[in-house]
Amino acid sequence: MSHSFFTPNEISQFCQFATLIICGEPIPPSAGTPLGYVDFCILNQHNPDPSMRLPLPPGVSTQTVFVNGRETLALIPDQVAPISGGHINPAPATSLSSGVPAPVPEPSQQKHRWYIPKRIGS
Structure with missing residues (x-):
């Protein structure tokens, strides 16, 4: 499983x-979330061992997404958090201040620069 990314400690x-x-214990801000916890x-949300589903x-x-027909939690890409240990590195994304993803412009409004090589001999 994904245990190989993490030490037993x-x-x-x-x-x-x-x-x-x-337990609902207050977590002191000085303690923070352990590096790599998120x-x-x-990575372990579907682990067959329930003790590893933290x-x-x-x-x-x-965000809840479906992967292979299974409901799966994914981090929202625009989240910037020092609590990630670097195993998952979400790409930045645009969002509104409400946290809702920003609308994607219509294809006609998007500007793309595509390099399409010419065939040799044409």
Whole structure:
């Protein structure tokens, strides 16, 4: 599974942090979210071992998508968070201040610069 990205010590730390979230304990701002925790949660959300399916911390923006017919949480791409350990690196995206994705312009309004090589001999 995705455990190979994380050390046993990190996984133990993640499980302890998840206990704080589940119990509703206030998380001191100085403690923060362990580095890589959000990545671990996303990567293990469908893990057959329920003890590895940890809750996301409050305030993490996600979108529910369907992958192979399975409901899956994905991080919203425009989220900038120091809580990611670098295993998942979402690309920046445009969004409105409400957090709703910005409308995509019609194809006729988009400007593309495509390089289409000419065939040799034409």
